[in-house]
Amino acid sequence: MASVEPEARKERRDKKDKKDKKRKHSETVADADEVEVVAEKKKKKDKKRKSTDGADAEAVMVVDTDGVKDEDDDKKVVAKVEEDDKKVVAKIEDPLAALVPFANPLAGEKDGKKVMKSVKKAAKHKHITRGVKETVKAIRKSPMSTPATLGSDVLPHGIVIIAADISPMDVISHIPVLCEDHNIPYIFVPNRGELGSAGSTKRPTSVVMITEGLRGAKKDAVDKEGEKEFQETYKELHRTAMKLGQTIMV
DSSP states (O other): OTTHHHHHHHHHHHHHHHHHHHHHHHHHHHHHHHHHHHHHHHHHHHHHHHHHHHHHHHHHHTTOOSSOOOHHHHHHHHHHHHHHHHHHHHHHTSOGGGSOTTOOSBOOHHHHHHHHHHHHHHHHTTOEEESHHHHHHHHHHSOOOOOOOTTOSOOOSEEEEEESOOSSGGGTTTHHHHHHHTTOOEEEESOHHHHHHHTTOSSOOSEEEEESOOOTHHHHHSOHHHHHHHHHHHHHHHHHHHHHHTOOOO
């Protein structure tokens, strides 16, 4: 009986040892899996951080010329981003949908620059009338002229420049009809602010009229060379108006 008891005790101890070994093996495998998962997460995080750092370095390289990143480089990066944002906003703030539906002929970007230069020279040489009221009065007082054509040497008494971003449209809707009654060419431009600036005024302007020449005391006091230069500008503006008038926009 005494010899049997140690055998049973030994068997129980062996079973316990096997269970302990099995439990330790399971815990070791679980720990290994956990370590592997953590390592994989760390690897992904490091990869993402390197990618972000690379993008930042690329942004700095755009303006970094001395190879050293400093505060000026950061300011240049911020300035470049702000400039791009302003360009996007400027494009959004100038939609063609805001123009009056009867804006025809409408000067495009290239012709619009020519028109604005002509308005600036007209303002410099005092050949300009600003505002709806004054322009309508000048059109009605202008002598009736024969209709001019492209390439013709006959110049009209005046040329009217109208801003197409006016609201309500009734403010300028009668001007094109009035111009046609007096055979005066007219051109629409997209921005009234630019028209006012070109006409040497700080306020946005709905319409201006550029006249061919001066009369009376003003004509005697004008610079002849400057007047000759303006006449060339006026002829060029007339050709632009005639060219745009041949295109019908739908």
